[in-house]
Amino acid sequence: MKRIIAIVLPVLVLVVLVGGGFVLTSIFKPPVERADEQPRGLSVFAEAAERTALDLKVNVQGEVRPKRQIVVAPQISGRVSYVSPDFVDGGFIRQGQVLVRLEAADYELGVTRARSGVASAEQALARERAEAELAQQDIEDLGIEDASPLARREPQLAEAEANLNSAKAQLADVQLALNRTAITAPFSGRVRERSADLGQFVSPGQALGTIFATDVVEVSLPLSDEELGRTGLPLAFAETEEQPGPQVVFSTNVAGERREWIGRVKRTSAALNPQTRLINVIAELEDPYGAGADDGVPMAPGLFVDAQIDGRRIEDVVRIPRSALRGVDRVFIGDGPNGKLEIRTVDVIYSTDEGAYVSSGVEDGEYAIVSPIQAAFDGMSIQVVERMPDGSLEPRTPRKTATDEETEDENAAQVAGETEGASQ
Incomplete structure (x- = not known):
């Protein structure tokens, strides 16, 4: 018996000491301090939406071409006797400037012959007019009242007048051809290319070069x-x-x-x-x-x-960052004061590198999130940080403390109680 007591008594004493120490430790331990700051949501960058007016732009490409461009060509044939020093690729030319001149000797001879023909026709017409006057005088002297036109020499006079007109037309024709030996610029501009040179024989309509107006x-x-x-x-x-x-x-x-x-x-x-x-x-x-x-x-x-x-x-559209668009028409909006995320559908009117312009879905001053977010959902806890135009960052979601959490829980419980009482 004594032996059993000697074994059990130390065990009981040890148990009492351990239990008493645990009780005393529980009584005198300091209270657990709650952290003032609660775990924060995902930090995201956002930029404020801005209500503005949109000036639409259209960006396209095209090739510059002159409004007026012609091929320089002669109206007559001949050998090139002169080429203007400005009539070269890239040369500047003036309106009325002679670009190419053809040999004019043949056309000058033609003018001389035509002038001779005009003189002969004029002399023939003068002689015929004199003879017509004599014939008319003879008819009057003889007292003939029904003389024929041939007797009055009217056909001969008309033929002489026609011959004179024909000679003058021939003179004008050869004179025109002589004038056309000088090929002039119809407008001021530049030479695009030249394909004729001194001594070359050219035909009517043959290309001598290309010029365009400037x-x-x-x-x-x-x-x-x-x-x-x-x-x-x-x-x-x-x-x-x-x-x-x-x-x-x-x-x-x-x-x-x-x-x-x-x-x-x-x-x-x-x-x-x-x-x-x-x-x-x-x-x-x-x-x-x-x-x-x-x-x-x-x-x-x-x-x-x-x-x-x-x-x-x-007028009256809202601009958001281009990077805030998710897909075609979705935008993540950050509720800064409450630290919540909203997913909205917007009507995009136009977008450029400077921003996207929407007519509905986002209001002026709201924060459009530009940070990538995986598995986003409505009501997701976030910390909104606004990116300012100068590149600085400003937090827009206040940090919540334990007291704020307890206050929110109490308010929620009170609202729930009032709702339950009203239903009863």
Whole structure:
């Protein structure tokens, strides 16, 4: 018995000591402190939506071409005796300037012969008029009242007059041919190419070169039906003083630098292209080598240019960042004060690299989220951080403390209790 007591008594003492220590530790331990800040939601970047007016733009491309371009060709045949030093590829020419001259000796001889023929016809007409007067005098002296026209020499007089007119026509013809030995420029411009030189024999209609006017150049810009609607132009448009065409900004790289020129839409083409189903809008730039040039750099024919056409103006739209669009028509909106995410469907009117413009679904001042979010859902907890225009970041979701959580729980419980009491 004593042996059992000796074994059990130490065990009981140990149990009492351990239990007493646990009780004392539980009584005197410090209270558990709750963290003031609760776990935060996913941090996202957002930008504020802005209500504004939208000036639509249409961006297309086209090739510059001269409005007037002709092939220089002679109207007569002959050997080239003179070529203007300006009549070379790239040369500047003036209106009325002689570009090519043909040998004129043959045509000068023709003029001399024609003048001789005119003199002979004039002499024959004068003689015939004198004889007609004598015949008329003889008829009167003889008292003949019913003399025939032949007796009055009327047919002979008419023939002499006709011969004179024919001789004068021949003179005018050879004189015209002589004048055509000098081939002049019908307008001021530049030479695109030359295909004739001294000593070459040319025939009527043979190409001697190509020149174009430098007063106006034009660009044909193909537009789809949707793009034509954005410009606000009718299908059959021609610029007038009452209805001027929209402005067009042409741009391209020239000698490694970006150049711009300002033109206007003048008209639309007569019909749609049957292959592409596009309609061409014709834009023009006046004086491309002078006042219309960009710091002395002309918009020369042959350049391939980008063209931005001013379109319609739409009032009262909301601009959001282009990166805020999710797919075609969805946007994530951040409720900054409450730290919640909303998924909305918007009506996108137009979008560029500068932003997307919507007519509904987003209000002015709301935060459009630009950060990528996986598995997003309505009501998702987030922390909204606004990206300012200067690049700085501003938090828009306040941090919630334990006291805020308890207050929200109490308010929720109170509302639930009132609802339950009202239902009873």
